Amino acid sequence: MLSRTADHLYWMARYIERAENMARVLDVTDNMSLVPNAAASEAALWGPALEIAGAVTTYEDLHDTITANEVIHFLALDPRNPSSIYSALLSARENARAVRAAISSETWENINSLWLEFAQFQDMRLLEGHLHEFCDWVKSRSHLFRGVSFGTMLHDDAFRFLRLGTFIERADNTARLLDVKYHLLLPNDEEIGGAVDYYEWSAVLRSVSAFQAYQKVFSDSIEPWRVAELLVLRQDMPRSLHACLGEITAILDQLPGRRNSECLRVAGELHARLRYGRMEEIFQGGLHEFLEDFVVGNNNLGLEIQRSFLNAQAA
């Protein structure tokens, strides 16, 4: 297939996934604001959301203070923020438009109608009251995108590049979310296990749709190290790092070989760390360091995919 087409498919899926993850972060942060004493201030509550989005500097360029309303608008609707849901969905749709001949018409129509529906939220200044509804909408459109593409597209290389985009982006997002939250939620000088902690951790779990999974796997109180285990090492947890890398290596195995060897090597290395890693060892080396390493490694994998397949020069 055309390299440019593969590139658009890959980014289309990445942007949809990015929008979904942003919606998850917004939703969960907003929920936390309902828990008494959850955070000392609006800034303490909403600052981390900006951190997860990697958008602190952009935000500071535009705003003097961190307020719930401004952060919500900035992360959801602001065209000036390249990682806002607005920007992600616009980019997804522009990428889809560029390859509408290469995706199933159902997939295209789904993304196109998503964009048309988005207009109704764009003009609303009422996110305060409707944030939950909005986030649910973004999430369900993202689910629909995956379902429609899975169910209507030929499972060929085009589909594989699309899926690669989904899982590279998802792995990145889960790692960032866990890093920021873990860092915040484990102050050394405080006792772990209070009520706020419980809400905080259940919120983290809910943000990656893992609350029920946690109960099912551990059927026990929420312990931070178990949350980390679930989101890092559990292979059967759909948003865990291990699950994402499992998908990625399986997809890379099916792609044409000649240009693929470096991608396979980088992905295999990352995958092995998750497949054979043990939580105790990860904690010994520091979870933060581990996640930071992972984000860099995952990013390199993305660049390698880009180099090998998507920016193919006249070779």
Next chain:
Amino acid sequence: MNMQVKLPFDEMLVDGVARDIYAAYADWLSNTPPEQLESKRQEAELLFRRVGITFNVYGETAGKERLIPFDVVPRLLAAREWKLLSDGAMQRVRALNMFLHDIYHSQDILRAGLVPNSILAHPQYRPEMIGVNVPGGVYAHIAGIDIVRTGEDQFYVLEDNLRTPSGVSYMLEDRRMMMRLFPELFRKYSVAPVEHYPHMLLNNLRAVAQPGIQEPTVVLMTPGAYNSAYFEHAFIAQQMGVELVEGQDLFVRGNAVYMRTTEGPKRVDVIYRRIDDEFIDPLNFNPDSMLGVPGLMTVYRNGGVTLANAVGTGVADDKSTYIHVPAMIRFYLGEEPILNNVPTYQLSKPDELQYVLDHLAELVVKEVQGSGGYGMLVGPAASRKELDEFRLRILSCPSNYIAQPTLALSTCPTLVEQGLAPRHVDLRPFVLSGKSVSMVPGALCRVAMKEGSLVVNSSQGGGTKDTWVLN
């Protein structure tokens, strides 16, 4: 001023009575409340928007495209009428292809004195094409012939579009929409199908690959997602199952064109290009073009790839060449033209110029190289001031213009805000040339949505209708 008050020919009603071909439909229409038609129209608009059947307006923001108005009332043609139109259109395209071959080879028609030598100085005449042999002698693989009607048996060809004619996706999508909105009508009438157009097109494109290539790779080349006709490019590529490429996806090595794929370079044999001559190769034409492929023209001239349409077809569809098409038909085919030209005044001739200047308010004046309804004057609709301004423009370069009588284009009932009302229409059937010349029984019908307007171009607010050829 000569203000004729003569009603134009209506496709459905003559003296208040439905023409035969419309009898059953007119009956259905009179029993269908306008509100029901209106709700169908809204449904269609919603669907078109969701499917993204839109066109881009240059300079507008990303993510905002426009719909071409779609009318739910079809234009009906009897099989007998269609035979006349299609025979006439195919005859023209045969002659035009022979003319293009001739003009780039032995130039017999110039020596016969039927077309003036000045044509060789025409900006669309491409000296690069002299002596180049294109497969099958086919230059205009896809042609759009614009036809208007003024009476029961009066059809005129307005224009031959031989460069990169567009609109066929609307023929196909309008049909799909009509079948969805009015299945009961399709059960009742035997409407000739058009859905196989992409299949026919692909077969034609395969047939014009260089001889000896077993499984030719065909691609469709677009200027990109911001081109106004991008939807159509993507749609046709998808319907044919071929790659939709941009200039940046192709490169030249040796005497061949390749596309960049995830598995490495892949050879391309036939390029259905929807990009003008001037932009296909920055080394040969416009050096600033970012849309083209450097070196493409050299490979093309050496027979390493087929372009559809061929380079240099613009010389044959220009309004100053148009007047010679009937002579071409007689010269190359030894036949009488089946379809008439609109009588045309050449302003390069002093006596015709004088006539036109004296009768400006009755005539339509067009720029020889204009398209899309830009740069034209519709005399009867123009103000005193507009007439005076245009007069000066003509005088500054008369050979840049032609003039034609204002034709009373036929009207067709059309759903507008006030309900059903007659609106002027034209017809663009598409003629395909490969091993042979062929057409599907259907066409793009364009309709001027504004009362009294004769300008049907979508860039000027025109809409489309489905065209039914009834057996």
